[in-house]
Amino acid sequence: MVRSFAKNLSDKKVMGIDGSNIGTMQNLVVDLHTGALVDLVIKPDMAFDTTGFRTEDNFVLVSFEAVRAMKDYIVVDLKTQTPETTS
Numbered sequence: 909m910v911r912s913f914a915k916n917l918s919d920k921k922v923m924g925i926d927g928s929n930i931g932t933m934q935n936l937v938v939d940l941h942t943g944a945l946v947d948l949v950i951k952p953d954m955a956f957d958t959t960g961f962r963t964e965d966n967f968v969l970v971s972f973e974a975v976r977a978m979k980d981y982i983v984v985d986l987k988t989q990t991p992e993t994t995s
Contacts, residue, residue, distance in 0.1 A: 917978070917982065918933060918934065918935070919932055919933065919934075920932070920933045920978075920981065920982050921933075921980075921981045921982070922948065922950050922970070922981065922982045922983075922984060923981045923982070923983055923984070924983070924985070924986050925983055925984070925985050925986075928956070929953045929955070929956065930950060930952065930953060930956050930968070930970075930984065930986075931950040931951050931952040931953045931956055931968065932950065932951045932953075933948055933949070933950055933951075933982055934949045934950065934951050934967060935948075935949035935967075936948060936949065936972075937949060937969070944972075945972040946971070946972060947962075947969040947971055947972060948969070948971075948972060948975070948984070949964075949967045949968075949969060950967060950968045950969075950970060951966075951967055951968075952966075952967070952968045956968075961989065970986070970989065971988065971989060973988060974986065974988045974989060
């Protein structure tokens with residue numbers, strides 16, 4: 909995976925592997941004990957259906973394990989996400 913500073917990821921568009929527009933990355937969740945990246949915090953696109961995704965304060969949380977590529981866009985595989993009840 910390409911290395912990138914976290915500040916370069918903020919406001920980057922997030923897309924599904926099928927080309928669907930998910931939204932814009934706003935933040936990262938990091939495990940402070942291990943340093944592992946846990947989740948992307950995404951401001952969802954108005955057209956994106958958040959049903960079945962983990963949400964917090966109107967943001968969608970997508971596991972970092974779903975990330976497939978980072979360049980001009982962040983590409984994620986939503987099929988790897990476990991359906992959960994939105995909060």
